[in-house]
Amino acid sequence: xxxxxxxxxxxxxxxxxxxxxxxxxxxxxxxxxxxxxxxxxxxxxxxxxxxxxxxxxxxxxxxxxxxxxxxxxxxxxxxxxxxxxxxxxxxxxxxxxxxxxxxxxxxxxxxxxxxxxxxxxxxxxxxxxxxxxxxxxxxxxxxxxxxxxxxxxxxxxxxxxxxxxxxxxxxxxxxxxxxxxxxxxxxxxxxxxxxxxxxxxxxxxxxxxxxxxxxxxxxxxxxxxxxxxxxxxxxxxxxxxxxxxxxxxxxxxxxxxxxxxxxxxxxxxxxxxxxxxxxxxxxxxxxxxxxxxxxxxxxxxxxxxxxxxxxxxxxxxxxxxxxxxxxxxxxxxxxxxxxxxxxxxxxxxxxxxxxxxxxxxxxxxxxxxxxxxxxxxxxxxxxxx
Ligand code: MG
Numbered sequence: 001x002x003x004x005x006x007x008x009x010x011x012x013x014x015x016x017x018x019x020x021x022x023x024x025x026x027x028x029x030x031x032x033x034x035x036x037x038x039x040x041x042x043x044x045x046x047x048x049x050x051x052x053x054x055x056x057x058x059x060x061x062x063x064x065x066x067x068x069x070x071x072x073x074x075x076x077x078x079x080x081x082x083x084x085x086x087x088x089x090x091x092x093x094x095x096x097x098x099x100x101x102x103x104x105x106x107x108x109x110x111x112x113x114x115x116x117x118x119x120x121x122x123x124x125x126x127x128x129x130x131x132x133x134x135x136x137x138x139x140x141x142x143x144x145x146x147x148x149x150x151x152x153x154x155x156x157x158x159x160x161x162x163x164x165x166x167x168x169x170x171x172x173x174x175x176x177x178x179x180x181x182x183x184x185x186x187x188x189x190x191x192x193x194x195x196x197x198x199x200x201x202x203x204x205x206x207x208x209x210x211x212x213x214x215x216x217x218x219x220x221x222x223x224x225x226x227x228x229x230x231x232x233x234x235x236x237x238x239x240x241x242x243x244x245x246x247x248x249x250x251x252x253x254x255x256x257x258x259x260x261x262x263x264x265x266x267x268x269x270x271x272x273x274x275x276x277x278x279x280x281x282x283x284x285x286x287x288x289x290x291x292x293x294x295x296x297x298x299x300x301x302x303x304x305x306x307x308x309x310x311x312x313x314x315x316x317x318x319x320x321x322x323x324x325x326x327x328x329x330x331x332x333x334x335x336x337x338x339x340x341x342x343x344x345x346x347x348x349x350x351x352x353x354x355x356x357x358x359x360x361x362x363x364x365x366x367x368x369x370x371x372x373x374x375x376x377x378x379x380x381x382x383x384x385x
Contacts, residue, residue, distance in 0.1 A: 215307025
C-alpha cells in the first residue's frame with residue numbers, strides 16, 4: 001500500500017525536495033494534498049504533474065489560485081484554517097509540515113491529534129510549543145526532518161534514554177564564521193544569504209548566519225529527545241558532514257555522517273524505517289579525513305546563549321524568542337536593520353515581556369502576537385538611529 005502524503009509548504013525549499021524524493025518513488029507514495037502560501041504558479045505545475053485530490057493556498061493567494069487552477073480537478077481549499085483542514089484529511093497518512101515559522105504549529109498539533117505521522121521540518125513548532133506537542137505525540141508519530149535531529153534519531157535507535165550523556169549538535173558556522181562583532185555589523189543581506197554548505201530558504205539561511213538556527217535546534221532537541229539543555233552541546237563543524245553525535249555513558253560516541261543533502265532526512269522521515277536508494281554519493285575518504293570540530297564563539301554569536309537561556313527558563317520564553325526572531329529576520333531581509341540588530345531585537349523583546357510560566361496554546365498565540373508587536377516597535381526605534 002502506498003503512503004498517502006500531504007505537503008504543507010510545497011513550494012519552499014523542503015517542500016520542493018520532498019517532491020523530488022516522491023517523484024523518484026511513485027510506487028511508495030501518493031500525493032494527496034499540496035499547499036502554498038504564495039507561489040501559486042509552482043503549485044500549479046506540481047498539481048499538473050501529480051494531480052492531487054486537494055490543493056491549499058493562503059487567503060491572499062486565493063484569487064490568483066482560483067484563476068490559475070480553474071481547469072484542475074483538485075479541490076481548492078483556503079481560508080484561515082486551511083493548513084489544519086488539510087493536515088487532518090481522512091485520506092492522508094503522513095503530513096509533511098514545511099511551512100515557515102509559527103504557522104506550522106497548529107496544523108502539527110491537529111495532525112498529531114488526528115493520528116497522522118508528522119514529518120516535521122518547521123522547527124519553530126517544537127520551539128514554541130515543545131511540551132504541548134510532545135505530550136500529544138505517540139511513540140514514533142513525530143519524525144524530524146531537520147538534518148541534525150534526523151541524525152540524532154538515527155544515533156538513538158536501539159539505545160536507552162538513560163544511557164545518553166550528551167547530544168552534539170554540529171553547526172557549519174554559516175558564512176560569517178571567524179568574524180568579529182565589528183565585522184558582523186556591516187555584512188549585507190546578499191552576504192548573509194550565501195550559506196557555504198546548505199541550500200535553504202531565506203529565513204533559515206539568515207538564522208544559520210546568526211547561529212539562531214542552532215539555538216532553535218537546541219530547543220527542538222531538548223523537546224524531541226527529552227534532554228536537559230545541558231545535555232545538548234553545539235559544536236562548529238565547517239564541513240557539514242557529521243549531522244549529529246551522541247555520547248553515551250560508557251564513553252562511546254555514535255555519529256551520523258552523510259553529504260549535506262536534505263533529501264536524506266526527508267526520505268527517511270517518509271519511508272521510515274526503510275532507507276531509500278537516493279543516488280546521493282557517500283562522502284569520499286578525502287572528505288572524511290577533513291572532518292574537524294571547534295567551540296562556537298558565543299561572545300560574537302549571542303543567539304546561541306539566548307536560546308539556551310530561553311529553554312532553561314521555559315514557559316513562554318522560546319515562543320517570545322522565536323516571534324521576535326522571525327520579525328527581526330524579516331526586517332533585516334527588508335534592509336530595515338543591520339545584521340547584528342537581529343539578536344539585539346530578540347534580546348530586548350525577551351527583556352520587555354515578563355515570563356509566563358505554563359502557557360496553553362491560546363495563550364501562546366497571544367504571546368506570539370504581543371512579542372511580534374514589541375519586536376516591531378524595537379525595530380522602528382533602531383531603524384531611526
Ligand atoms: Mg538543521
